[in-house]
Amino acid sequence: VRRIFGLYTERGIGMGSIVNELAADAIPSPTGKPIWGVNVVRGILTNEVYSGRHALGMTAPPIISQATFDRAQTLRSTNRTVHPPRVDTWPLQNRLRCSICGSRFKCAYGRNGRRSYRCFGRETNSPYFQRTGQRCTAKILEAGETDADLLNAIYIALSQPENFRAALEVSINALKAKLSDLERDVAPIRRGLEAVSSELGRIEMAWVRGILAPDKLDLAERSAKERQEHLQARMDILDPGRVDELERTQSLLAAATENLDLAANPDTPHSWFVGGFASLLPPEWSKEGHDILLDYTPKWVGETLRELLTRLQAEVWYGPDGLHVKGIITLPVPLTKDEAQASLSTRPT
16 A cells, blocks of 8 residues: 555556556555556545545544645646546447457557557556466557558448458358357257257147146156256356357358348449448548548547448457458458557556
């Protein structure tokens, strides 16, 4: 507690940096876990008990002085005034993941105010660092350039039928391979549960019609329910994320296949290729989309990109070779040197 107050009031270190320093020194959190959180640090800095006061009027042995506690509250109030909450649009928030370590990218501001996406696996309080003892090597991405390049790549794919068909075919092949892998564990159990459910239905009909004797009906029902419980227990121990991913993949494959059928039909009007997205296209947009997109505000680019990714049911994955959009369509998006920054001077939002 004293160290946290000292770092905050004497050295001027922010809560996020305090979290990283405590994690780097392997100091356990109040819950006993190695990973600290900003909310935990904030709770300590705002708890009057550590200064000897209690909300119910009782007294407690002080760990820090009242002056130190008051200074911490003054700093918090000043920071809220000097650094008000940001209102920028972050279209890749909770959508951008790292293929190197599996972590999500966080939204961050540099000391110069520039926005960036930063892999959480780079932080010492991340599960990846706690598990491996190493920081992820993913680059920090400049947000404005990254958002514009992604939006441009999606626009090009949607506006050109041949590009759209090619992107759909790549996506369908990838989804089929992924579905095959996911179904190895889940599909046999689901088929078994469906078969048992049908069997129980037939047993109920046999009871209604009086086809089987009561003792045989009871035996058949007990046997079916035992198998049902066994199969359900197997399903319950599967990773819930894997089951959810199977359902998402099945949905994406169906949507991509339907879109490919329409794209391959010569009678489908060209306007269909941007049909569901026409309201999002800028009126002046042309093949030089990237240059034109840079003339739009980051807010417009961000809101449009978020809406497109939602309609395409897409996630974005970072890799050393660039970004990959994965959803109804699959698109590679190379990164330029200007987008991938090595600077560590960022402040998470």
